[in-house]
Amino acid sequence: ETGVTQTPRHLVMGMTNKKSLKCEQHLGHNAMYWYKQSAKKPLELMFVYNFKEQTENNSVPSRFSPECPNSSHLFLHLHTLQPEDSALYLCASSQVDENTGELFFGEGSRLTVL
């Protein structure tokens, strides 16, 4: 239990579906992140929210849409995805003060796009 909870843990969707991934952190952190991890590839930063403000959109296609309604919750809305979007999506949180603190990760949401 890392204090970061992701749901669902597994998701299978068709290319025309709309779904959302949810992340909740119970650590009182002020920054939250979405990372994508494909098979045999390193972690790719997708989005960063500091104090609920999106500070980074790392050239992510518009079919991925993040939402951060408050500092404890982060969503990733998915729409008309492609099979190559199948991956493990990891949410993380940290406390950003002078430097970025350690990241605490959720267990991830395994996405399969058919």
Add this chain to the structure above:
Amino acid sequence: QQPVQSPQAVILREGEDAVINCSSSKALYSVHWYRQKHGEAPVFLMILLKGGEQKGHDKISASFNEKKQQSSLYLTASQLSYSGTYFCGTEQDYKYIFGTGTRLKVLA
């Protein structure tokens, strides 16, 4: 730009030592190290701060090279539980970026 780690993979026997490197095109002001076991989320191991101070695991240490463009992670007297993929993480231009990863396997 993503830090490059070396080696890409390493196999060692229990009790042996290992070194994993993390190289960046820019100076590293602080480096975090994480380990990810198969099917699990990455877990924080330690942080190496810009002055060389370290916080974290007691059997794992790290250092910078002279130009602070490379950090090395030292695993001493490895245990079976050390198996996994190791990532360095660093802040660049206000983005938290992970390295390419090193797969480590410890055999009995």
